[in-house]
Amino acid sequence: MNPLLPYTALAGAKAMRDAADEWDERYRQGRTMxxxxxxxLVENLPLLPKGGKALDIAMGTGRNALYLASLGFRVTGIDLSTVAVEKCRKKAERLGLSVEALVADLExxxxxxxxxxxxxxxxxxxxxxxxQIVASLKPGGVLVFESFTVDQLQFGWGPKSSEHLLHPGELREMFPDLETLLYHxxxxxxxRGPKAVASLIARKRA
Ligand SMILES: C[S@@+](CC[C@H](N)C(=O)[O-])C[C@H]1O[C@@H](n2cnc3c(N)ncnc32)[C@H](O)[C@@H]1O
Known part of the structure; x- marks a missing residue:
């Protein structure tokens, strides 16, 4: 047996617990989205399906999950942070909306x-x-994806590691099997002022 394996597995689990604790703390302090x-999403409703099942990946406190639920989607939202998920559940209850809000580590x-x-x-x-995202979409299903690019580093806030920043053109290439409906x-x-992002709306071919 490789003696390193148990150690790396444990180290990975610890790193993820640390990440979850860090996100929990941010959500407790309200330092989030x-x-x-x-x-x-709001500006491109005509490109989205009219309803059905929606999944919000790393939903945070569910700003998008709740919006989609208000449009009539049956929404599942997932996040690593127990604090964020609990906030989403409470907000849904307050608003009379239904979101299946799950805590999970997507790694x-x-x-x-x-x-x-x-x-x-x-x-x-x-x-x-x-x-997995492509496999989890129905034929004709739509993906909406937006995240920071490396150019965000100039603004001094947001992710600091290139592991969490898109490279120029990367998002355009990330889903080659989907049909691009919008890319920016x-x-x-x-x-919080200017931010550097890549945005994609793409559809799985029927
Ligand atoms: C910048 S926030 C974005 C939240 C939300 N998507 C939004 O736009 O408001 C990133 C989210 O990713 C979640 N996250 C980080 N690592 C994760 C993981 N391994 N599995 C699931 N969620 C994770 C964090 O808890 C946090 O809520």
Whole structure:
């Protein structure tokens, strides 16, 4: 047996616990994303399916999951942070909306089910998920993806490691089997000032 294996597995589990603790703390302090749903979703409703099953990957407190639920989607949202998921559940209750809000580490657990009409992934970059995302979309299903690019480093906030930042053109190439409906890469105005993002809306061929 490779004596390193148990150690690396343990180290990986510890790193993930640390990450979960860090996100929990951010959510406790309210140092996170705005409450409003992402502009990319709100401004491009005509490109989305009219309803059905939606999955919000790394949903945080569920700003997009709750918005999709308000549009009539049956939404599942997943996040590593127990604090964020609990906030989403409470908000859903307050608003009279239904979201299946799950705590899971997406580095370790597969995406649930495999027949979503819509999958959204905002400001969470796990490159290894790309094939699962495609497999989990129904034929004709739509993916909405937006995350920071390396150009975000100039603004001094957001992710610091290139592991969590898209390279120029990367998002355009990440889902070659999907049909691109919208692609944009550059600096846009965010709630904290300018931010460097890549945005994609793409459809699985029927
Ligand atoms: C920048 S926030 C984005 C939240 C949300 N998508 C939004 O746009 O409001 C990134 C989220 O990824 C979650 N996250 C980080 N690592 C994760 C993992 N391994 N599995 C699931 N969620 C994770 C964090 O808890 C955090 O809520």
């Amino acid at each position: 705005p409450d409003e749903p992402a502009g990319l 370790r657990s597969p995406l649930p089910s495999n027949d979503y009409d819509l999958i959204v992934n905002f400001y969470y970059l796990q490159r290894s998920l790309a094939p 890469e550059g600096t846009v105005q965010g709630d």
